[in-house]
Amino acid sequence: xxxxxxxxxxxxxxxxxxxxxxxxxxxxxxxxxxxxxxxxxxxxxxxxxxxxxxxxxxxxxxxxxxxxxxxxxxxxxxxxxxxxxxxxxxxxxxxxxxxxxxxxxxxxxxxxxxxxxxxxxxxxxxxxxxxxxxxxxxxxxxxxxxxxxxxxxxxxxxxxxxxxxxxxxxxxxxxxxxxxxxxxxxxxxxxxxxxxxxxxxxxxxxxxxxxxxxxxxxxxxxxxxxxxxxxxxxxxxxxxxxxxxxxxxxxxxxxxxxxxxxxxxxxxxxxxxxxxxxxxxxxxxxxxxxxxxxxxxxxxxxxxxxxxxxxxxxxxxxxxxxxxxxxxxxxxxxxxxxxxxxxxxxxxxxxxxxxxxxxxxxxxxxxxxxxxxxxxxxxxxxxxxxxxxxxxxxxxxxxxxxxxxxxxxxxxxxxxx
Amino acid sequence: xxxxxxxxxxxxxxxxxxxxxxxxxxxxxxxxxxxxxxxxxxxxxxxxxxxxxxxxxxxxxxxxxxxxxxxxxxxxxxxxxxxxxxxxxxxxxxxxxxxxxxxxxxxxxxxxxxxxxxxxxxxxxxxxxxxxxxxxxxxxxxxxxxxxxxxxxxxxxxxxxxxxxxxxxxxxxxxxxxxxxxxxxxxxxxxxxxxxxxxxxxxxxxxxxxxxxxxxxxxxxxxxxxxxxxxxxxxxxxxxxxxxxxxxxxxxxxxxxxxxxxxxxxxxxxxxxxxxxxxxxxxxxxxxxxxxxxxxxxxxxxxxx
Numbered sequence: 094x095x096x097x098x099x100x101x102x103x104x105x106x107x108x109x110x111x112x113x114x115x116x117x118x119x120x121x122x123x124x125x126x127x128x129x130x131x132x133x134x135x136x137x138x139x140x141x142x143x144x145x146x147x148x149x150x151x152x153x154x155x156x157x158x159x160x161x162x163x164x165x166x167x168x169x170x171x172x173x174x175x176x177x178x179x180x181x182x183x184x185x186x187x188x189x190x191x192x193x194x195x196x197x198x199x200x201x202x203x204x205x206x207x208x209x210x211x212x213x214x215x216x217x218x219x220x221x222x223x224x225x226x227x228x229x230x231x232x233x234x235x236x237x238x239x240x241x242x243x244x245x246x247x248x249x250x251x252x253x254x255x256x257x258x259x260x261x262x263x264x265x266x267x268x269x270x271x272x273x274x275x276x277x278x279x280x281x282x283x284x285x286x287x288x289x290x291x292x293x294x295x296x297x298x299x300x301x302x303x304x305x306x307x308x309x310x311x312x313x314x315x316x317x318x319x320x321x322x323x324x325x326x327x328x329x330x331x332x333x334x335x336x337x338x339x340x341x342x343x344x345x346x347x348x349x350x351x352x353x354x355x356x357x358x359x360x361x362x363x364x365x366x367x368x369x370x371x372x373x374x375x376x377x378x379x380x381x382x383x384x385x386x387x388x389x390x391x392x393x394x395x396x397x398x399x400x401x402x403x404x405x406x407x408x409x410x411x412x413x414x415x416x417x418x419x420x421x422x423x424x425x426x427x428x429x430x431x432x433x434x435x436x437x438x439x440x441x442x443x444x445x446x447x448x449x450x451x452x453x454x455x456x457x458x459x460x461x462x463x464x465x466x467x468x469x470x471x472x473x474x475x476x477x478x479x480x481x482x483x484x485x486x487x488x489x490x491x492x493x494x495x496x497x498x499x500x501x502x503x504x505x506x507x508x509x510x
Numbered sequence: 511x512x513x514x515x516x517x518x519x520x521x522x523x524x525x526x527x528x529x530x531x532x533x534x535x536x537x538x539x540x541x542x543x544x545x546x547x548x549x550x551x552x553x554x555x556x557x558x559x560x561x562x563x564x565x566x567x568x569x570x571x572x573x574x575x576x577x578x579x580x581x582x583x584x585x586x587x588x589x590x591x592x593x594x595x596x597x598x599x600x601x602x603x604x605x606x607x608x609x610x611x612x613x614x615x616x617x618x619x620x621x622x623x624x625x626x627x628x629x630x631x632x633x634x635x636x637x638x639x640x641x642x643x644x645x646x647x648x649x650x651x652x653x654x655x656x657x658x659x660x661x662x663x664x665x666x667x668x669x670x671x672x673x674x675x676x677x678x679x680x681x682x683x684x685x686x687x688x689x690x691x692x693x694x695x696x697x698x699x700x701x702x703x704x705x706x707x708x709x710x711x712x713x714x715x716x717x718x719x720x721x722x723x724x725x726x727x728x729x730x731x732x733x734x735x736x737x738x739x740x741x742x743x744x745x746x747x748x749x750x751x752x753x754x755x756x757x758x759x760x761x762x763x764x765x766x767x768x769x770x771x772x773x774x775x776x777x778x779x780x781x782x783x784x785x786x787x788x789x790x791x792x793x794x795x796x797x798x799x800x801x802x803x804x805x806x807x808x809x810x811x812x813x814x815x
Contacts, residue, residue, distance in 0.1 A: 193563065
């Protein structure tokens, strides 16, 4: 045997020996792959560590592995994994949850979970994840509600109160602008925030988001046209930041933090975020309010739903284990810890006592009464609304034409699908 | 006396027969597996409908028919052409002029070259985010500066307006890439024989004439290379546009790259991988055709000295 051959043989033996322990441990250990965009689902976060340790203690030989993918890359990652057949065992379904279910890639929870378990979720949140034929392909992890975060110091200095109606907001906009401030800060870049703004407006005018999403109602119906007309009026009255289509939520939030906006439009999770990053002036002066209504005693419908919803991969070899994981996550002591630790908005009313922040509690109550669906699962719905919104915000289309285009775009997308 | 040993030529030929393929094989295998096979698969995919959730189904030329009848595709193609032409012209001419100036003995040439090159080392995505903050229309650095110096009337909704979004992105691309091409041209100019410049001076040629009649002809191959690189980068542009605008507002800055990405991975219906791959084929063909044309034009006249 030549010297080189001996060297190669030794290297090969060494490589095999190095991988043997791994192969040996893999044979004895089951890895449950969990994926989402929740940045706190990582080792080192005490809430997540406790959750994982508890589950692994109850299931010897199982290791939970979390893959956190940034929200901006999540859909792309999910699409690639779906195409490659490498979906994790349990993951956030994003807007694809129901489509994955219809394609046979997501477990229908009505087949595998008890009625008692499913009834423990907020009916409003679970309904948004339920198909027309009663299948439930995603379980709401946490909920959200959108509202107005007002800078009380600025409002007081200007002698204003937070508007109860949209007309009041339009009337106060010039005074706020004269002070060199933006009346209502939010950003529409790459986040679909306008969809979160417009869908509740449609509800305020009597529209049904679910019917629109499922095309049992038309997108060029009167409630939609009225909602878009209001959006157009708000835009032309200077209520929003200039160039709102070119700003993202973070930029809008920074503008509010800097005291350059009287009010900020955003979700309930902002309350927890403020505690960590907002400057003292904002923290000491912000208050949370309902969305304005169309009329003085009208319904203050606001976007409320669950963007974080767990899907179990129906093709996963660890399907039963994944279901056990979710039962464990939603078990009262564990779920209460999650809500308390993450300052979350519970999807199960039984965890309400775990909500520490009073503003979140208040928003949960509002959402229970006036929550409106804003997440759209039908093919083409999200993009059609986003496109119409952007066009209204930059003044390039009239409301009626925008509504007609939405209907045409959704029909076209469903024809392609 | 006859010998049983092969001649040195035959021995060398036998050595060559297995040695060369053996050394080429690993790299070739990687290229075949990671490039050729996926490309072939992609071509097949353009004739299929595939949403990633169900098996692909054959639909013939339907993706191409849909593509060429889709207004968003033509809008993206127009934006891509606009971006490519603008960046080719600006990122070829300006670096060449600057390189020529810096080669003419100007003071602090090293400092200027360093300053121009610094943006090149910033990633495209980061520079996109950075400029997004600068372009913020309400309180961003650019508009605030314009207001501060009394040019408040020139403030724009840079990334939020369909009129200004593409020029804004092109400006960022120029800022980012100018230094790289400047260095290429600067290095090439060092290789131009100084005799030619001396001869031109003796003929009373001023700086402009020396630039046009000496520098440009002598740098023709490099200029063609830079044009080809800029063309390819322009046709496949994605990172900066996605980081700054994601193709918005309302598709006003959608390029073929961002349109492809949002079709394949966005929330538009289900993912349409077959259709998205068709867009990728258009990008590939455009890049290849334009590059070939430019290289052939560039080869027509060769300057010998």
